Amino acid sequence: MPEISGGRAVVLGASMAGLMAARVLREKYERVTVVERDVLPAGPEHRRGVPQSRHLHVLLARGTSIIEELFPGFVAEAVAAGATPADALARTRLLVSGYRLLQTDVGLQTVLAGRPLVEHIVRGRVRALDGVDFLDGHDVVSLAATADGRRVTGVRVQSDGGTEEMLEADLVLDATGRGSRSPVWLEQLGHGRPEVDKVQVGLSYATLTYRLPDGAMGKDQLMLNNATPGHQRAAVLSEQENGLFRLTMAGMLGDRPPLDRKGFDAFAASLRFPDIFEAVRDGEALHDPVGFQYPANIRHRYERMRSFPEGFLILGDAICSFNPVYGQGMTSAAMQAEALRGVLADDRGPTWKRHFRAMATAVDPAWQISAGGDLVFPGVVGHRTPLIRMINAYLPRVHAAAAEDVEISTRFIRVADLVDRPEALVRPATALRVLGRRRAKPEV
Ligand SMILES: Cc1cc2nc3c(=O)[nH]c(=O)nc-3n(C[C@H](O)[C@H](O)[C@H](O)COP(=O)(O)OP(=O)(O)OC[C@H]3O[C@@H](n4cnc5c(N)ncnc54)[C@H](O)[C@@H]3O)c2cc1C
Structure with a gap:
């Protein structure tokens, strides 16, 4: 384990993003506390805070490999619990x-x-980490900060029974998902709200x-x-x-x-x-x-903010949530956790600027694929750049080529599974192979 440099980190939200962030933070912080509003189940069960778990959750190849790296033996454990390897x-x-x-x-x-099984296995692994504790059945009420709002010093939580408690922390990380209240908290601390795409x-x-x-x-x-x-x-x-x-x-x-x-x-x-x-x-x-x-793909542009409190980071759907049909959310959270690891490894510490720059880079590929891809539909409201129009006109040619050329279907799935960046599909070697062939008629 790398050298411990911090005291206590508090992670808000014990879903996929919060769990992976806790795992990574424990490498640098002596103690990590994960606060969760739900009372966490002992088994692979649905819970109120993750209503999407009743719907199909595809774990992309890139997400699988990062989770396997963070939690060695994850795939084998999932398969032993009944999951299907693929x-x-x-x-x-x-x-x-x-x-x-x-x-x-x-x-x-x-x-x-199913999503509950994946989360259950990851949660079990995080629970087993020495120095990580869970405070479930507790709602995050607000951040605590210095009087000038420039440093977050902890978080106020409230138990199911209504008792309020203050958790002091060297670092607070928000992983409360799409409904995150970070934009409101930042405004209250005098930093304004982030731009939203x-x-x-x-x-x-x-x-x-x-x-x-x-x-x-x-x-x-x-x-x-x-x-x-x-x-x-x-x-x-x-x-x-x-x-x-x-x-x-x-x-x-x-x-x-x-x-x-x-x-x-x-x-x-x-x-x-x-x-x-x-x-x-x-x-x-x-x-x-x-x-x-x-209703919408939503990306908070925290990396563009002019001021932001130190001691506070955000990760997962709370930064960016994608149209779920692309199956990217858990993998993006894993890519962000991997990027956070890089930020923490920097001797200068996890400043908000470095963190959100790293998160923006980690989020980009998935955002380009899903939000960019959705703009092919004329009724979808959003900003269409010339590049997005060009790529959306080109992709059906890739699909047509991938129906006849196994090298193209391979390159396509590597991008769709976030293993390779989307640019891989427009590199000359691929573009020539795609555009150089007669476009077959669709089967249906
Ligand atoms: C319908 C649907 C289908 C999806 N399908 C896929 C898929 O196929 N593949 C895929 O990879 N991703 C999919 N996703 C996305 C995926 O579910 C998320 O990206 C993933 O769960 C990571 O999100 P998160 O951990 O950031 O937030 P969430 O999963 O939303 O979790 C937030 C956590 O914070 C807790 N919380 C919230 N507020 C508070 C508070 N005030 N105090 C304490 N705790 C709080 C919640 O209880 C919850 O545990 C889908 C999403 C939806 C909506």
Whole structure:
């Protein structure tokens, strides 16, 4: 473990971002306390503070490798608990822009499992760390700071029973997710609010968990049908743990997948490719469809603030939350935790400027893919740069090429899984290969 240089760090929020941040902070701080509003369950269960856990959570290859590095043996532990090991492309049926992408073993490891199981395993690993303690059932009420607001000195929390307590800290890190109150707290401390980039997608989710007959997905473990301007409905069906399968479908711009069985099935049957509907048609649904509304991709530009208190950092969805159909949130949180590790390794300490610059770099690739990709839909509100327009016109050519050229489908999945940066797809070697071929007609 690197040299300890700090006293106590307090992490707000015990979801994926908070847990990974706690793991990284413990390398530099003698004591790390994780504060969480929910009373944390002992097992892999849904909880109130993470309502998205009922929906499919794809863990991308980049996220898997970072989590494995932070918690060696994570994949093996997940598999031992029933999760399904997978390669990112070998048994992944990508039905994108009307094309069926070629599949091959790309050597990128992932695990397919429900969100509660992934979080449960990571939480268990963090709980086992010496010097890390959890204060669950406690709501974060406000930050404590010096009178001039230039240094955060701790946090005020309130127990379920209403008792208030002050936790003094050398560093406070906010990982309370999309609903984070950091913009308000910063304003109260006299620093103003951050600029916010927003891409409004008006997304509605609906999810069902199934038992499927043997072979219902053919040899595949995951099927993805993406949304395009001509067909704005998306769906992902994936194997999960212990023989279960989960289907999440999404409509955009006010198109809502119904939450009654008949309507849900009709929505599945209306997808561009028939594959997903055919796979679940004879399945046994284990609950009623559950829904979720996701209005917009949101990115807080903390790196552009002029002043900010020292002793305070932010990480995860609290900085940036992405359209979930790209499956990036947990992986982005992992990439941010990895970047935080780099910031902490710097002898000058984790200043807010260095931290948010590092977070911006870590967030960029996922933001380019999801927020940039969503701007292909004419009804989506957001800022379209010429580069975004160019890339959105080019991507269907990549998909068409990836249906015939396994090297292109490999390069595509490496970018989609955040292993390579999006620029990899426009480098001359790839662009020539994509644009140099006659564009095949879409299959559907
Ligand atoms: C519908 C949907 C589907 C998604 N699908 C995927 C997917 O396929 N793949 C993927 O990688 N990501 C997916 N995501 C994103 C993923 O869930 C998040 O990116 C991930 O959980 C990391 O978020 P976080 O830890 O920053 O915040 P969150 O998960 O939102 O957690 C915030 C935590 O802070 C706690 N908290 C909040 N306020 C307080 C307070 N005042 N005091 C104390 N505690 C507090 C909450 O209880 C919670 O535990 C999806 C998201 C949604 C909405």
